[in-house]
Amino acid sequence: MEKFENLDPQKQQKILESALMEFAENGYGKASTNRIVKQAGIGKGMLFYYFKNKKDLYEYLIEYSLNFIIDEYLSLVDINETDFIKRLKGAAQIKMKAQLENEQVFNFMVTFMLTKDLDLPPHLQKRYEQLQQQGYALLYEGIDKKLFRKDVDVDKAFNLIRWGVDGYQRDLLQRLQGKKMTELDFAPYWDEFYEYLDILKKSFYTN
Amino acid sequence: MEKFENLDPQKQQKILESALMEFAENGYGKASTNRIVKQAGIGKGMLFYYFKNKKDLYEYLIEYSLNFIIDEYLSLVDINETDFIKRLKGAAQIKMKAQLENEQVFNFMVTFMLTKDLDLPPHLQKRYEQLQQQGYALLYEGIDKKLFRKDVDVDKAFNLIRWGVDGYQRDLLQRLQGKKMTELDFAPYWDEFYEYLDILKKSFYTN
DNA sequence: TCTGTAGTCGACCACGTTGGTCTAAAGTTC
DNA sequence: GAACTTTAGACCAACGTGGTCGACTACAGA
Numbered sequence: 001m002e003k004f005e006n007l008d009p010q011k012q013q014k015i016l017e018s019a020l021m022e023f024a025e026n027g028y029g030k031a032s033t034n035r036i037v038k039q040a041g042i043g044k045g046m047l048f049y050y051f052k053n054k055k056d057l058y059e060y061l062i063e064y065s066l067n068f069i070i071d072e073y074l075s076l077v078d079i080n081e082t083d084f085i086k087r088l089k090g091a092a093q094i095k096m097k098a099q100l101e102n103e104q105v106f107n108f109m110v111t112f113m114l115t116k117d118l119d120l121p122p123h124l125q126k127r128y129e130q131l132q133q134q135g136y137a138l139l140y141e142g143i144d145k146k147l148f149r150k151d152v153d154v155d156k157a158f159n160l161i162r163w164g165v166d167g168y169q170r171d172l173l174q175r176l177q178g179k180k181m182t183e184l185d186f187a188p189y190w191d192e193f194y195e196y197l198d199i200l201k202k203s204f205y206t207n
Numbered sequence: 208m209e210k211f212e213n214l215d216p217q218k219q220q221k222i223l224e225s226a227l228m229e230f231a232e233n234g235y236g237k238a239s240t241n242r243i244v245k246q247a248g249i250g251k252g253m254l255f256y257y258f259k260n261k262k263d264l265y266e267y268l269i270e271y272s273l274n275f276i277i278d279e280y281l282s283l284v285d286i287n288e289t290d291f292i293k294r295l296k297g298a299a300q301i302k303m304k305a306q307l308e309n310e311q312v313f314n315f316m317v318t319f320m321l322t323k324d325l326d327l328p329p330h331l332q333k334r335y336e337q338l339q340q341q342g343y344a345l346l347y348e349g350i351d352k353k354l355f356r357k358d359v360d361v362d363k364a365f366n367l368i369r370w371g372v373d374g375y376q377r378d379l380l381q382r383l384q385g386k387k388m389t390e391l392d393f394a395p396y397w398d399e400f401y402e403y404l405d406i407l408k409k410s411f412y413t414n
Numbered sequence: 415t416c417t418g419t420a421g422t423c424g425a426c427c428a429c430g431t432t433g434g435t436c437t438a439a440a441g442t443t444c
Numbered sequence: 445g446a447a448c449t450t451t452a453g454a455c456c457a458a459c460g461t462g463g464t465c466g467a468c469t470a471c472a473g474a
Contacts, residue, residue, distance in 0.1 A: 003421095030237060033462060043423035048463060152406045160406065163374025164367045171366070199359045199367065203410035210450095240433060250452035255434060415474095422469075432459070441450070 004050035004060075015040045015047075019061055020104035024111045028058055028118045059124060062112065065105045066127050072098040074134045082144035084158065085201055088165050091138060092193070100181055147205050157204045168196050211257035211267075222247045222254075226268055227311035231318045235265055235325045266331060269319065272312045273334045279305040281341045289351035291365065292408055295372050298345060299400065307388055354412050364411045375403055 004012065018039035022031045033054055037044050051057040076094045081087045099106055120128065139162065145154050172189055211219065225246035229238045240261055244251050258264040283301045288294045306313055327335065346369065352361050379396055 026237075030233070032460075034460075037424095044425095044462095045423055045464085046421080049421075054462065152409065153402070156403060156406055159374065159378070160367075160371045160403065160410075163370050163378075167366065167370025167374060171370075195360070196363060196367065199363055202359065203367075239431075241431070244453095251433095251454095252435085252452060253450080256450080261433065417472100417474085419472080420470090423467090425465095425467105427464075428461100430459105430461070432457100435454105435456075437452105437454090439451085441448100443448080444446085 007050075011042070015042065015050075016061070016064065017104050019057060020065070020108040023058060023061060024104060024107040027111060027115050028054075033057075055118070058118065059121065061108065062120065062124055063127070065109050065112070066124070066131055068102060068105050069098070069109060070131055070134065072101070074131065074138060077138050079137065079142060082142055083147060084143045085161060085197055085205075087138075087143070088161065089194075089197055092165065092169070096186070103181065149204060149206050152204065161200050161204060164196060164200055168193055214257070218249070222249065222257075223268070223271065224311050226264060227272070227315040230265060230268060231311060231314040234318060234322050235261075238265075240264075262325070265325065266328065268315065269327065269331055270334070272316050272319070273331070273338055275309060275312050276305070276316060277338055277341065279308070281338065281345060284345050286344065286349060289349055290354060291350045292368060292404055292412075294345075294350070295368065296401075296404055299372065299376070303393070310388065356411060356413050359411065368407050368411060371403060371407055375400055 004015075007015075015036075018036050022036045022039070026032070031054075033047060034044070037047050040047075047057070051060060073091075073095055077091045078087065081090060119125075140158070143158075148154050148157050172193075176184070211222075214222075222243075225243050229243045229246070233239070238261075240254060241251070244254050247254075254264070258267060280298075280302055284298045285294065288297060326332075347365070350365075355361050355364050379400075383391070
């Protein structure tokens with residue numbers, strides 16, 4: 001919708017955030033346009049001036065989120081790094097940066113991916129599959145398996161490392177719950193994270 | 208409510224399952240008593256004949272779930288097993304059994320724990336804290352730290368093992384999504400799980 | 415200064431759903 | 445068949461829904 005995109009970027013962002021949050025928390029069906037406009041601080045009329053209806057808004061959000069995650073996260077990961085742990089380390093940094101920049105997008109995508117309460121128009125479906133494929137490549141393509149211990153199954157080691165990284169992130173997120181992400185010193189957490197990575201290296205790589 | 212507890216156990220179970228599912232999926236506020244009765248196949252009147260109102264039902268479910276999880280899961284874990292991985296292994300088996308027996312209870316508890324959209328009467332609050340404390344003890348009390356490698360921080364190793372076990376469980380759950388749990392042969396999955404445990408042992412214990 | 419246009423708001427609409435009540439019928443037990 | 449319990453769902457007022465519309469403002473060009 002050009003109407004929406006010509007808007008003052010600050011207001012635009014506020015509307016996007018409100019809408020993303022509402023859909024993230026409630027899914028498509030139970031999300032309320034009333035709550036969105038209230039949260040965004042705009043009149044009801046405006047939302048339907050920018051977007052022709054609820055579904056239109058929803059699809060716009062999906063496209064926006066897909067673009068954001070691909071452009072600001074997935075495509076920035078160095079796919080030439082063949083060391084699995086180093087690659088995850090780089091990915092974690094990029095993801096964290098993107099997440100600070102636009103927290104709601106990730107929440108929205110999580111809910112979207114595991115509910116799918118509305119089927120997509122083909123062009124979005126296609127882009128969504130592209131994202132999945134790119135996410136897969138990020139984890140498994142061009143990894144140097146020779147770095148791993150010989151006495152453990154490489155795929156299982158992959159998974160354990162992945163789960164470790166995910167687990168730390170989840171754990172951290174919970175510990176930081178409620179704190180204002182923007183005014184926070186992340187350095188100690190990064191250090192802690194690197195210690196975990198060292199342990200993983202020590203445990204799953206040949207030394 | 209004695210009215211409810213004198214009911215035919217089968218109908219009782221059906222009502223419990225419907226209600227647990229509804230609250231699990233929607234939280235207290237957005238859960239609908241209409242959907243509950245429809246799903247349970249009873250008339251609207253009956254729900255309010257058994258429970259005096261929505262809140263009463265909700266608190267009954269919490270108490271029921273706390274009891275179930277404590278009695279059928281936490282208190283069955285062998286707290287005398289000092290080997291961390293063996294303890295988790297035992298816990299996983301018991302949890303899986305409990306989860307098959309009453310899937311909704313666990314979903315309900317997850318939603319309940321991370322939303323808390325209603326504050327509890329004191330006696331439930333107390334029992335809830337007991338559960339948390341018991342869950343903590345299950346993981347950290349009486350573990351033999353001497354089994355771990357000397358060159359890694361034990362607490363971090365704890366976490367990585369925990370995240371590995373959780374990760375596998377989550378991964379499995381996703382792979383099995385939609386399949387009827389009851390008519391499924393779990394043996395191969397257990398074997399796979401044990402392989403992961405072996406790797407963890409090989410990686411984080413002294414050998 | 416007038417007029418047209420783009421932007422903005424929120425009252426309002428018809429309607430569906432909410433938690434909860436009540437009546438009347440159907441069982442059940444003597 | 446009386447006395448009692450159990451059941452279903454029509455019904456209630458209150459509220460929330462996605463979406464519309466007319467009134468109003470801001471500002472451009474004449």
